[in-house]
Amino acid sequence: MPDGLHTLTISGALARAATIAERCARNAAAIDQEGAFPVDEFAWIAEAGLLAAPLHRTLGGPGLGTEAGSTLALLLLLKQIGRGNLAVGRVYEGHINALQLIQTFGTAQQQTMYAADAHHCKLFGVWNTEAADGVKIFPVNGRYRLEGAKTFASGAGYVERPMVNGVLPDGGWQMCIVPMDRVQVEIDPSWWQVSGMRASASYRVDFSGVELEPEELIGAPGDYYRQPWLTGGVIRFAAVQLGAAEALLDAARDYLQGRGWTGDPYQRARMAEAAIAVESGNLWLRGAAPRADRLLLEGDCVDPQAYVAYANMVRTAIEKVCLDVLGLVERSVGARGLLKPHPFERIGRDLTLYLRQPAPDAALADVGRHVLERTTPVSALWSDDNF
Ligand SMILES: Cc1cc2nc3c(=O)[nH]c(=O)nc-3n(C[C@H](O)[C@H](O)[C@H](O)COP(=O)(O)OP(=O)(O)OC[C@H]3O[C@@H](n4cnc5c(N)ncnc54)[C@H](O)[C@@H]3O)c2cc1C
Incomplete structure (x- = not known):
């Protein structure tokens, strides 16, 4: 068991994730190649005890995303790792997802067995996607x-x-x-x-x-396809994606400060729009977290359809946030900023691909269907009573 794992707290996990994100960002260009894998990054994550982050306290973890009251911390943790390197965030999100599924649907014996594997730094993932020759x-x-x-x-x-x-x-x-x-x-x-x-x-x-x-x-x-758990999980990848938007905004600000362009009104306007977009993404995560916590607390929710539609709004809104930030930052830094060793083109390539998640049209259509099929005032559609 990595040192200090048994004492990992939520605030401790977030502090460790922030440090790891900085290290990941520094190493991201070096491993930006086909055939590479973030081996060192996962060694840091394991060493920090973060492979055990989603384990329930009874299984020796801090229970991020598996115990009520911890969802926001999980989302912030995922956002941090995504900020450091989206490839690391993608794999880490899969690890969290698998352990959440095991703790939701597995037997007590399976939970104990796989928790022990996570404590022994085994990496989990969820491989569901397939082509015509599926499993x-x-x-x-x-x-x-x-x-x-x-x-x-x-x-x-x-x-x-x-x-x-x-x-x-x-x-x-x-x-x-x-x-x-x-x-x-x-x-x-x-x-x-x-x-x-x-x-x-x-x-x-x-x-x-x-x-x-x-x-x-x-x-x-x-x-696996049971709702609202399946779609409820999309908030995790949205959090990872938002981390990359934050990284782009931070880097753009550094770039503009470095060039002495902070007084330009057009640059100010673009940075303002990007900052508003990123903050709205954070507000979506803060909106999603208490609703997910309620599901964890009660094991079900009053209105699963409302919960699913809300999660679909979160992913759709954060996808748009990321696309907006990508465009704003590219225009702000221009062609010279898009050259290496600046990080913009790499993060942009990663984010453009990672934004392609399953069934974006169906997610948006689900929100529209939910709004159109209900007769309650729109202001009440997402009220706490529904979750
Ligand atoms: C970097 C990366 C890592 C990944 N890692 C994993 C992993 O570890 N495990 C895993 O299981 N998956 C993984 N995936 C797959 C991911 O979860 C999605 O399944 C995949 O990205 C969706 O592919 P797609 O955009 O081609 O989807 P498609 O479903 O082909 O969607 C493409 C477009 O077509 C639309 N569309 C979908 N169905 C229809 C239809 N019937 N009629 C008309 N239009 C339709 C969609 O709305 C979308 O606009 C990963 C994906 C990426 C990019």
């Missing part, structure tokens, strides 16, 4: 055989406990944890030919032939 799960003699592949499997080759979801013969969608140190898979890095997020190692991984024990299946079929 199928076949029960065979009391075990489960996997056939098929995942795409966009972030941290492939480094994540030791990925949650790999697949379809059962009856059509049910089943969560599984694959112990990568025990099985053989085929990892295809050539699949990941990208302009941004190079160091996230989001490869194609073929699991054909892997056999799992029954205790490696998490929850019941369909649990």
Whole structure:
């Protein structure tokens, strides 16, 4: 167990994340290449005890995102890591997601077992995305055989406990944890030919032939897609994305200060718009957190549809914040600012790709549907009573 892990507090976790974010930012250009992975960064994260951040206190963690009252801290933690390096943020968010899912749907025995792995610095992830040859799960003699592949499997080759979801013969969608140190898979890095997020190692991984024990299946079929938990989770990636927008704004301010351009009214206007955008993103996270806390406290919510629509508003609004900040900062620093070693083009490439999350149109349509189907005044649609 890393030193001090058992005493990790929420404020301690945030302070450590801020320090790690600075170190990540300093190293980000060096690992901005295909085939790279933020190995040092995850060593720092592990050393700081942050791989245990989402573990419930009964499992030896501070319970970020798994205990009521801690969601804002989790979102701020994710934002910090995203501010340092989006590729690190992407992989770290997957680690948090997997441990949250295990603690929501896993048995007590599974929670204990995988918490011990997290304490021993094993990295988790969630690999759900797939192409036409996706993962199928076949029960065979009391075990489960996997056939098929995942795409966009972030941290492939480094994540030791990925949650790999697949379809059962009856059509049910089943969560599984694959112990990568025990099985053989085929990892295809050539699949990941990208302009941004190079160091996230989001490869194609073929699991054909892997056999799992029954205790490696998490929850019941369909649990992964259960609402409001599935869509409620989008606030995590939105927090990571917002971290990159903050990094862009900080760097743009440094750049303009360095060039002595702070008195120019156009630059002031752009920085004002970017600052307003970033702060509105922070307000969205602050709006989301107490609602997620309520779900953690009560195990359900009064109006799951309202909760889902709210989470969809958060991700849609923060996507727009990020796109606005990207455009404003690019115009402010101009072509010269977009040359290396300035960080703008790298963060811009990473953010442009990482903003592409599942089903953005459906997320927006869901908000519109919710507004149109209800007859309560709009001011009451998102009131505390709904959550
Ligand atoms: C850097 C990075 C790392 C990732 N890591 C992981 C990971 O570790 N694990 C994981 O599971 N996934 C991962 N993903 C995948 C991610 O979660 C999304 O699934 C993926 O980015 C969505 O891909 P897409 O934009 O091509 O989606 P699409 O669904 O193809 O959407 C593209 C566009 O089409 C629209 N659209 C969608 N469906 C339809 C339809 N039926 N008809 C018409 N239009 C439609 C969408 O609204 C959107 O506008 C990662 C993605 C990135 C970029």
